[in-house]
Amino acid sequence: MADESLAVEIMSSHVTNGTKDVGPGDIVVVKPDILLMNDVTALLAIRVLEETGAEDIIDCKRNNTIIVLDHYSPPPTARIASSYRRLRAFARKHGCLFKDVGEGIMHQIAVEELVEPGQLALGADSHTITYGALTVFSTGIGSTEAAYILATGELWLKVPHTINVELKGTLEWPLTGKDVVLYILGQTGGDGAVYASVEFMGDGLKSIQVSDRLTISNMMVEGGAKTALFPVDDILLDWLMRERGIDPRPAWKRLSPRKAEPDLYVDLGRLEPMIALPAAPYNVAPVREVEGVEVDQVFIGSCTNARYEDLAEAARILKGKKVKDGVRLIVTPASRRIYHKAIETGIMEVLHSAGAVITPPGCGACFGSHMGVVGDDEVMVSTSNRNFPGRMGSPKAKIYLASPQTAAATAITGRITDPRDI
Amino acid sequence: MNVDRVLEGYVVKLGDNVSTDDIIAGRYLHITDPEELASHLFENRPEIRERLLKAKKPVILVAGRGFGYGSSREHAPIALKTYGVKAVLAESFHRIFYRNSVNNGLLVIEVKGMADLVDDGDKIRVDLRAGIVETPRGTIRIGKIPDYVINLILSGGLKEKLRSIASQKSHT
Structure with missing residues (x-):
């Protein structure tokens, strides 16, 4: 059974019409x-x-x-x-x-x-x-x-077919789940994963924390995926215990890491900070290739990248520094809980002192309706997930998608900046 | 509200990965009135909007790969259908848009190689019984649609199913 995909495994246990013996x-x-x-x-x-x-x-x-x-x-x-x-x-x-x-x-x-x-x-x-x-x-x-x-x-x-993604090597600062998923989207394009269950495996999982996994699964829909599954491993079990107080359940054994022929590799050790150029999330390049592009606004928010870890990483880069004159930095925490924790630990104070505008939690500017949309011909670096024309304001604006690290570095210099240079 | 098995319309041609954000912008998603939604089609893509508004109705959109990219907003197929788009023929669809279209009686069909056969304004005919699309430059076969899905399409999607479930339950 364990050679079935995680998607088939989970779907089988939720079928209500007859046979549980289902396949792609x-x-x-x-x-x-x-x-x-x-x-x-x-x-x-x-x-x-x-x-x-x-x-x-x-x-x-x-x-x-x-x-x-x-x-x-x-x-x-x-x-x-x-x-x-x-x-x-x-x-x-x-x-x-x-x-x-x-x-x-x-x-x-x-x-x-x-x-x-x-x-x-x-x-x-x-x-x-x-x-x-x-x-x-x-x-x-x-x-x-x-x-x-x-x-x-x-x-x-x-029931979806599977695209197995093998992660090799180790993900190290300042690389994040965002860089991983943008790299993968560069491989799949906008429709390369349509209808598929994208499933992650390999030694690289050991260096990818839950916060980064959430970012990766989140943006796989930009490649068309139906679902994007990480296995139950020690990192997830520790997180569930720590954040949710949930003990491991016996049934989760069936959701352990798989070994299968990979359809796609990501060598985490050779990855560099990635960015999606206007106007599609799969239109990606290394940050190095577009560094220096002047920006009007930086947005750190959305269900992709506004978790506590994301705000903490941004604060680590912005600590003791100022947002470049003439540039707006908008920060929209993903939840009230995150907002509160970031106040308690001083993260909010760091962001605020650096010049960030901090909004209430929610989808915010990512949805293009309020709390920091951009105007005609403006340029924005955003940690969100979509950069179609008009997605975050004017159809004439240009939106780049990147990690919180790249976004924070860019807010300091006012130009697209590789976080390794700060 | 059954869907027609044979329908005709005038082509508006689109490219790859047309997104639901392109079809209807986020700022309009608090609207549920179909006519009001239809009045805002493709505002983020003025060049598409212009061609759509000029096109003769009913419209059949002929698109490339990955039509209906992105957001789950059901407002997109509702706006298209209400405007007068009868069908979307594309190389492939993003899955949520596909399902939403089926549920709102907008015909969505995977057809390979259509783009080379048609131009804006061409009159084409979709025949679901014969499984073909007739264009001025030849006839093309449509892909196999699973029985479950074709039945759902022809009966008007889940909305119609819901209507009949609701009326049965209220009578028992």
Whole structure:
């Protein structure tokens, strides 16, 4: 059994229609352990429930359903504030788990409080794929599908084929999960992993912490992946114990590291800081190749790179320094918990003293609607996940995607800077 | 609301990895009204918007690889369909967009090699029964669609299924 993919292993245990003996290409019906919706996708799901007359038959408890207000949070317009009232009322009426304005990004909350290895999580948000770092089969769905699960408890999925990625060598400062995933996206392009379960293996896992794994799984959707799974190993077990107080479970043995013929290698020892150029996340180059490009703004935020470790690394570079005159540095922590810890440990003081503008937790500027979007012809280095035209403001702006280390170094010099030079 | 097995439309040609951010920008996602969403199509990609607004309806989008890249926003297929896009034919699709389209009765079909056969404004005909697309420069076969999915497409997707489940439960 252990030579089956992690995806097949987890899906098999969630199938509700007949045989558990499933393989790639099969279409199965599964019961997710967790269903997640954000403010924008939940609004549409509620509309679907109203249109189809299904609101009376829904059950938020069956699949442990959570609604998180993260995209427009806190609301920038009266119209959106009114929509938020609607979402609060819906969650209260049906007993859904609910996180209000300022609690943080849905994916970060899921990782901090909800998901654990071996589960199947479906979320109406493409970056639901993030929890693969915790060996959760997690993938994005639409709003109609979320409504369908609320009403029936189930959804159809195709069992994915596997792309095995072998990580070799050791990841060392200032390299991060972001550099790893940007490198991989350079190999897959925007569609090279479409429908696939991307699964990570190899000795290199030993030098990749959970925070970096979350970044890697998160951005594999930019290559089209359905899910992006790390195995249960000592690093994950330690993290689960430390951060969540969860003891190892016997069933997790089946989710141990795999050995398989790799489809892709990453030699961590030979990697260098990477950056995605405008206007696609797979349009990558080493930072060295574009250093010196002048920037107007730096954004450290999003479900990709605004965890405590990311803020701490940025602070390590910015400590005792100032953001370059004329450049804005916007920092949006991924969750309230992260924000609080960064206050307690002095990280926020360092960032603030360096000149950072610190916003409430949430999706922030990554979503292109508020809290630091950019204007015509402006240039930004962002730690987020997408840099399409108009993604973070004006379609005429240019967005580069990089690690928190590269972002912090760039904020100091006002030009795209390799963090090894600071 | 069953989906037609044979349909005709006028081509608007697009490239690779057209994203759902391209189709409908993030700043409009608090909107759930289909007409209002449709009025904002491709605002982040003015050159596409211009060609779409000029095109004769119904529109069939013919795209390259990875159509529907990125965000899970179901607003994208809703806006396309409401505007008058009948189908999207692409070399390949990103999976969430594909599923969302099926669930909203927007026909999405993988077809290889279409781009060489058509130009903007061409009238083409999709025949799901025969499994072909007819263009002014020849006929092309469409890829195999799994039975489960084709049945879902033809019955109008999960939204219709939900409607019938809801009406059955309310009568029992």
